[in-house]
Amino acid sequence: MSARPLRWGVLGTGTIASLFVEDLRHEPGSVVTAVASRSQESARAFGDRLGVPRCHGSHDDLFADDQVDIVYVATPPATHAALGHGAIAAGKHVLIEKPFTLDAAQAVGLVDAARAAGVFLMEAMWSWHLPHIGRLRELLGTGALGDVRLVTADHGLNLPSALAARLYEPSLGGGALLDFGVYPVSLAVLAFGGKPTRITAQAVMTSTGVDRQTSVVLEYGDAQAVLTATIGADTSNRAAVSGTRGRVEIPAVWYRPNRLELTGETGETELFERPVPGVGLHVEAAEARRCIEEGLLESTQRPTAETVAVMETLDGIRTAIGLRFPSENPDRGVS
Numbered sequence: 255m256s257a258r259p260l261r262w263g264v265l266g267t268g269t270i271a272s273l274f275v276e277d278l279r280h281e282p283g284s285v286v287t288a289v290a291s292r293s294q295e296s297a298r299a300f301g302d303r304l305g306v307p308r309c310h311g312s313h314d315d316l317f318a319d320d321q322v323d324i325v326y327v328a329t330p331p332a333t334h335a336a337l338g339h340g341a342i343a344a345g346k347h348v349l350i351e352k353p354f355t356l357d358a359a360q361a362v363g364l365v366d367a368a369r370a371a372g373v374f375l376m377e378a379m380w381s382w383h384l385p386h387i388g389r390l391r392e393l394l395g396t397g398a399l400g401d402v403r404l405v406t407a408d409h410g411l412n413l414p415s416a417l418a419a420r421l422y423e424p425s426l427g428g429g430a431l432l433d434f435g436v437y438p439v440s441l442a443v444l445a446f447g448g449k450p451t452r453i454t455a456q457a458v459m460t461s462t463g464v465d466r467q468t469s470v471v472l473e474y475g476d477a478q479a480v481l482t483a484t485i486g487a488d489t490s491n492r493a494a495v496s497g498t499r500g501r502v503e504i505p506a507v508w509y510r511p512n513r514l515e516l517t518g519e520t521g522e523t524e525l526f527e528r529p530v531p532g533v534g535l536h537v538e539a540a541e542a543r544r545c546i547e548e549g550l551l552e553s554t555q556r557p558t559a560e561t562v563a564v565m566e567t568l569d570g571i572r573t574a575i576g577l578r579f580p581s582e583n584p585d586r587g588v589s
């Protein structure tokens with residue numbers, strides 16, 4: 255570990271920004287030095303509540319803060335690309351909440367800009383750094399499951415607009431697919447090693463014009479992923495990856511710190527469980543710090559190519575269900 259802790263600047267003062275700062279107490283190599291909000295009052299209230307010393311009333315002030323090494327973008331999806339570019343232009347490393355951007359073109363733009371600037375860039379797909387997903391990656395890497403034939407994954411929470419207005423707002427990149435579906439789609443991309451060959455999807459839309467619920471079949475040659483996401487019901491939130499030589503099952507809630515059960519060819523089972531303190535968000539911060547200390551510009555646990563493949567798959571699903579965001583040029587296809 256480096257002699258000086260990695261100094262984080264947080265953009266946004268909402269739910270995940272608060273949880274992230276609280277969890278960083280479990281990451282001794284990191285310290286949160288700054289927060290930025292669209293209002294000085296909100297930044298100050300956040301700083302007072304969570305012990306963050308430098309509170310900025312604009313994002314640009316945080317980009318200019320020389321006490322910040324890495325910017326954590328914890329704002330709504332429609333703002334991720336512009337804020338990511340702002341951080342990169344200021345020479346900061348960047349961690350951007352999921353979904354990384356609104357579409358794949360924005361994702362590629364960020365990846366190119368970060369490479370050109372020589373700064374570290376990663377999507378905050380926190381689950382991908384948790385021990386059970388690490389074990390799954392290992393099992394996939396060694397071929398222990400054989401040829402993967404079926405991935406099933408679900409992410410659903412009952413969040414009416416009174417509780418989560420952001421999710422119902424098209425101009426912020428709302429809807430079940432981008433916010434929740436990014437997890438099941440990421441699992442399919444991880445298990446099959448990339449984008450699907452064919453996408454079938456159907457959605458139920460809200461009156462505000464985003465998807466309340468989306469059901470997806472991704473084809474990978476003769477294999478499939480069957481995925482669901484909803485903001486209208488508390489669902490099973492389970493996942494499974496089944497291959498010709500074995501099966502991995504992850505009980506609810508599969509994308510949080512969890513156990514994993516492997517069933518092998520002859521029916522033998524292995525239970526993998528590694529408790530993680532707090533919510534578990536500090537593990538992604540530790541991975542970002544490790545990469546930066548080693549001079550890496552991206553993480554092997556969540557490489558930018560995987561993020562782009564996920565965004566391309568989400569683009570394809572959005573084409574299938576007819577979901578467009580107001581900022582998107584209607585002349586440009588989303589797939």
Ligand SMILES: NC(=O)c1ccc[n+]([C@@H]2O[C@H](COP(=O)([O-])OP(=O)(O)OC[C@H]3O[C@@H](n4cnc5c(N)ncnc54)[C@H](OP(=O)(O)O)[C@@H]3O)[C@@H](O)[C@H]2O)c1
Nearest residue numbers: 266267268269270291292296328329330331333351352353
């Ligand atoms: N990893 C996870 O488990 C997890 C969980 C929840 C959310 N997320 C992701 O984190 C991101 C934020 O979600 P959240 O639930 O924390 O949202 P949230 O509670 O609504 O907070 C978002 C914050 O962003 C700022 N903001 C709101 N509208 C903005 C705008 N138009 N432009 C710039 N900033 C704006 C606000 O801070 P100010 O008013 O102070 O500017 C707000 O507090 C999303 O991408 C979401 O998918 C991840």
